[in-house]
Amino acid sequence: MQQQPLVDRETERAALDSMVAAVRDGESRVLVVQGAPGVGKSALMGYAEQTATGIRVLRAGGIESEMELAFAALHQLCLPLLDRMAVVPGPRREALETVFRLRTGTPPDPFLVGLAVLDLLSDASEGQPLLCLIDDAQWLDQASAQVLGFVARRLLAESIGMLFGAREPSPELRGLPTLEVTGLREADAHTLLNSLTHARLDQRIRDQIVAETNGNPLALIELPRGLTPTQMAGGLGLLNADMVPGRIEESFVGRMQDLPEPARLLLLVAAAEPAGDTDVVLRAAGQLGIDLAAAAGTDGLMTIGERVTFRHPLVRSGVYRAAGAAQRRTVHRALAEVTDPRVASDQRAWHLAAAASGPDETVAVELERSAGRAQARGGVAAAAAFLQRAVALTRDPARRVDRMLAAAEASLDAGAVEDVRRLLGALPGGLDAHQSGRAAVLEGQLAFASGAGVAAIPLLVNAATRFADTHPQLARETLLNAWGMASVISDRESFVAVARAVHSVPASGERGALDLVLDGVALLVTAGWADAAGTLREAAKLIGDLPASAVVRWGWQSTVVFGAIWDLEALQAVCTQQVRLVREAGALQVLPNNLTGLAYALTWAGEFEQAAAAIAEGELVAAATGNPLPPFNSLHLLSLQGRERETTELITAALETAAATGFGAALTTAHWAGSVLYNGLGRYAEAMSSALAAEQTWEPVGTAWVLPELIEAACRTGEVQVARDALDRLIEATQPFDADFPAGLEARNRALLAHDDDAEALYQEAIERLGRTRMRPDHARAHLLYGEWLRRRGQRVEARRQLRTAYDLFVAIGMEAFADRARRELLATGETVRKRTAEITSDKVLTAQERQIALLVRDGLSNPEVGQRLFISPRTVEWHLRKIFTKLSIDSRRQLRDVLSHADDNIVTT
Known part of the structure; x- marks a missing residue:
């Protein structure tokens, strides 16, 4: 087929020339x-x-009728590279092999597939640059679009170009660099029109055609076809500019209608076969008795070669829409009969569904199987489409309800919220307990996703109650989900509702780790710390033994027990293990939650550098997977560091989020961070106000951790009764757990309110107990409070010793505000203290990503291992390392380890 030469397009061609170069x-x-x-x-x-x-050049294209087939476009793009699969690291390779049906396995995380494709393309580009052309991207199947968008955002230093063509980019491609293509300039549009029309046209008619087509080249090329010279001379009639695509499609249909019947039927067969498989199209044509010789002339609308291709996607859509329903069903039936179920079972099932004129249980079962295969490959959108079509083909009422619920569940996983609402709205009455429970779970999940968190809890509790008799394990899992939602909402009544439901739905058989977690937190809400302590401790012992599958699904929620028993050292160990297991499983969508727990534990231990790395990695993964994290970890870290401007900015953002969503966890975290910050700055009235505000919402574990800030601030502002009430609540929470950290924390806060005769022993106990833990910030604060107490009593020598210890610890940890508070106290004792600040030079400033890479390389990771952690290619890691070496004036990885080990205080992020 001869291609029409480009007219004009200097700007667009220049952009493409620059890209290719x-x-x-x-x-x-x-x-x-x-x-x-x-x-x-x-x-x-x-x-x-x-x-x-x-x-x-690698090519792929979206096909409207193929949008329900998971990873169809990705397979087109990667098929020529499958001989390179061995270069992809194990878990990623397995994920890619699963989606391409080269192996069977658990459904892979789509972002793990994206990393595998990045590896594949990066390796292929080592020998020769690559240009990936993805046309008709608006019709990409969702799974392919998600992966390709992910890869496009990760490219940096590879010799790879990705060029997408789209009418309107899908959500997965939005935000990528865009070249807007509009109609030809008026002069060029006239030039093109003149080259196509041989009849003498009135200038007014020419101007009208150009204006009303908006210079659309295809409109200018196709609309004159088939018109007589008289019709051309008389004009084309008024064209509505926004109807140009429809008119183009109509012009193609008009050309088709002039063809002989065999040719028209062959066009329809090709239009209904989404993959462009020449063999399938020709065999289906033979099945329908089409004389291929008679059908050979299609007026350039279609070409049959290695693949069947149309002149334009509008030809395919126009041909298909112009056919009658009965004729389309006949064609799909023929295509189903010639499609090999061993290699294209999903396409065959889809053709059978399109061929059905009414309910057909056999086809519905095939669609269910296709949905299962799609889910096994991670194609949730495809699974939802298959199941929705199965619903339409189901006659039996009970089976239809089950399929409607399955379709709604798959649609929710795919983010098709309106489909979920439609399916739930179409459910009939008289559902059994299990069906109504599933429906209630979906309604609760919809409510929570819509911001109506408080309304979601009763729905999930109701669902769990319905599951209790027939599916007790499902009931417990539903309540565990409800607990997670309640933790975000931080609403006391919601916690109470979930806790009571937990008591009414006991575990069946021996209680495992997750059962103990659920029972422990429920007891905490309804009976208090003392009654819950034994169950919580028992749960904590078993969480480290959870299998990887349970860690992926529930791990981050299970770690709540460590905060409840005040054991953050165990929290760090378990979170480190869970992060490793989740990484190995390739479950990138839940990894940020596990990294959040790890960052929390590291921050409390005063390991600020490692905490910042975990936070940065979590934010990177969350951004890559499209689920940005709230800045709770950053708030906690920044407040302890005493960085007022950054902390207050994030507090403002968190409070705005809380106001917009009604999720109380954001409010609690923001005010808690404020109380820590202002205690460090010595602005105690503001600290107390923030701590009291943090208690406006309620979370049974998290709220207790605010109490030390409230006690300290209230004591410093003379609000003794406020401090005593808070101390009573803290003692209730810590005394059931006879370990150094809770006991040391309790002793430190008791000392603030104790008589002078008792205070000294309590301070010393706090220092001794906290000194045996890894919780360095709290240990340093015990020295600070003791030193302040000694100074006020006039014991300057001993005060200096305690305050100097506190100051040195704060500086070493990086708690700037608290260090400055200790320094002021030291000055008040008469000691001269030079304020220690890190020297910062411009040639030692690393970006956040450069810092992450530098730290990982310092810790011994190879370029491929760093790339796996940060979702970039080894070549991009090397590119960043060159910049890092230049900034730090070094030239080897060994020197990097030396620089970051001995002079890390001189390096800041921007």
């Missing part, structure tokens, strides 16, 4: 060519391909 020079480039149908996107992509000399 950069890829050829070893750089990465991504571009989305966006514009209306027929405006010339495919022609521009063809131009890029023609100019890509010395570059290997």
Whole structure:
């Protein structure tokens, strides 16, 4: 088929020339060519391909009728590279092999698939630059779009270009660099029209055609076809500019209607076969008795070669829509009969569904099987589509309800909220207990996702009650989910409702770790710390033995027990293990939650550098997976560091989030951070106000951790009764756990309110007990409070010793505000103290990502291992390392370890 030459497009061609040149020079480039149908996107992509000399080109394209087939477009793109699969690291390779049906396994995380594709493309680009052309991206299946968008955002230093063509980019591609393609300039549009029309046209008619097509090249090319010279001379009639795609499609349909019947039927067969498989199309044509010789002439609308291709996607859609329903069913039936179920079972099931004229249980079962296969490959959107079609083909009422619920569950996983609402709204009455429970779970999840968190809890509790008799384990899992939601809401009544339901739905058989977690937190709410202590301790002993599958699903929720028993050292150990297991499982979507727990434990231990790395990694993963984390960990870290501007900015953002969503966890965390910050700065009235505000919402474990800040601030402002009440609550929470950290924390806070005769022994007990833990910030604060107490009593020598110890600890940890508070106290004792600050020079400033890479390399990770952690290619790691070495004036990895070990205080992030 002869391609119409490009007219004009100097700007667009220059952009593509620049992109191709950069890829050829070893750089990465991504571009989305966006514009209306027929405006010339495919022609521009063809131009890029023609100019890509010395570059290997990989092609894929979205097909409207193939959108339900998971990873269809990705398979097109990667098929030529499958011989390189051995270079992809184990878990990623297994994920890619699973989605391409080269192996069976558990459903892979789509972002693990994305990392595998990044590895595959990066390796292929080592020998020759790559240009990936993905046309009709608006019709990519969701799974492919998600992976390709992920990869596009990770490219940096590879010789890879990704060029997308789309009418309107899907959500997965939004935010990528975009080239907007509009109609031709008026003069160029006239030039093109003149080259196509041989009849003499009135200038007014020419102007009207150009204006009303908005210079759309395909409209200018296709609309005159089939018109007589008289019709052309008389004008095309008024065209509505926003109807141009429809008119183009109509022009294609008009051309088709002039073809002989065999040719029209062959076009329909090809339009209904989404993969462009020549063999399948020809065999289906034979099944329908089409005379291929008679059908050979299709007026250039279709070409049969290695693949069946149409002149334009609008040809396919126009042909399919112009056919009658009965004719489409006949064609799909023929395609199903010739599609091999061993290699294309999903396509065959989809054809059978399209061929059905009414309920058909056999086909519905096939669609269910296809949905199962799609879910096994991680194609949740495809699974939802198959199940929704199965619902339409189901006659039996009970089975139809089960399929509606399954379709709604899959649709929720795919983020198709409106489909979930529609399916739930169509459910009939008279559901059994299990069905109504499933429906209630879906309604609760919808409510929570919509911001109506308080309304979600009763729905989940109701669902658990319905499951209790027939599916007790499902009931308990539902309540564990409800607890997680309640923790975000931080609403006392919600916690009470969940806790009471837990008591009414006891575990069946021997209680495992998760049963003990659920029972422990429920007892904490309804009976208090003392009654819950034994169950919580028992749960904590078993959590480290959870299998990987349970860690992926429930691990981050299970760690609540360590905060409840005040054992943050065990929390750090378990979270480290869980992060490793989740990484190995490739469950990237839940990894940020596990990293959050690890960062929390590291922050309390005063390991600020490691905590910042865990926070940064969690934020990176969360951003990559499209589920940004709230800044709770950063708030905690910044407040302890005493960085007032950054902390107050995040507090403001968190309070705005709480106001917008009604989720109390944001409010509690923000005010708690404020209390820590202001205690460090010595602004005790503000600290007390923040601590009291943090208690406005309620979380049975987290609220207790605010109490030390409230006690200290209230004592310093003379609000003794407020401090005593808070101390009573703290003692109730800590006394059941006879360990150094809770006992030391209790002693430190008792000392603040004790008579002078008792205070000294309590301070010394606090220092001794906290000194045996890894909780360095609290140990340092015990020295500070003791030193302040001694100074007020006039014991300057001993006060100096305690305050100097506190100051040195705070400086070593990085608690700037508390260090300055200790320094002021030392000055008040008459000691001269030089304020220690880190020297910062411009050549030692690393970006946040450079810092992450530097720390990981310092810890001995290879470039591929760093790339796996940070979702970039080894080549990009090497590119960053070169910049890091330049900034730090070093030239080896060994020197990097030396620099970061001995002079890390001189390095800041920007």
